[in-house]
Amino acid sequence: MHTEPTAQATATTHPAPTDPACDALDGGPATELCAPRRGRPRSEAAEQAIFAAVEELMEAGRSLSDLSVERIAAAAGVGKATIYRRWPNKEALLVDVVARLEAPAPVRTSTDGSVRDELIAMVEYMRQRGLAKRSRWMLKSALSQMNSWPELREAYQEQVVRPRRAMARAIVRRGVEEGVLRxxxxxxxxxxxxIGPILLRTVLWDEAPLEDPGLPEQMVDAVLNGVAAPPPDGRSR
Structure with a gap:
């Protein structure tokens, strides 16, 4: 029988598998995803063992659909109950694993910074995510496999993608309210x-350059300042 690893780590409440984008939510269905899960305190050591087991199984060539709870528990050296205390099903666990492989989303702890700075941080996050997808084959493989697994794709959309889109909307809405955006x-x-230009480079054009750290600032400023050339006589349009 497998037993749960012991750990001296402080027990914590594990948040739902979203990201700090939840700080930007202002109510609505996605807000529930950001609330801490109720239940028993967590063993950080057991959780890390489970994450590591999934990644090792993927590295060994297992597809996401092959990763049963039984197989993951055996590889992690824990019981199935240990997994189910943390995640309601396999899909929720795999969403957490994929989210861990990605670049961490920017944190909106306040609105003290400028709208421009927040937009740059959002585009930079997407640039880093694109670089991670190119350099980490496990992440690229997992994301591509979701297209043939509707339940997992929907869980990922609901718990990861939609809250991040909500954060982008919150930043843009603030820009409108402050008169920065039309x-x-x-x-x-x-x-x-x-967001479109960076999505184009990270999702549609696999070979598009992303290495320049100044790219997010350049993209945001192009939007804020406009891309139309001034008229030849120098007068405004």
């Missing part, structure tokens, strides 16, 4: 205008 355009359209 108020006559739909919020979703503004988000697409700001």
């Amino acid at each position: 108020s006559d355009l739909d919020i979703e359209l503004l988000c697409e205008i700001v």
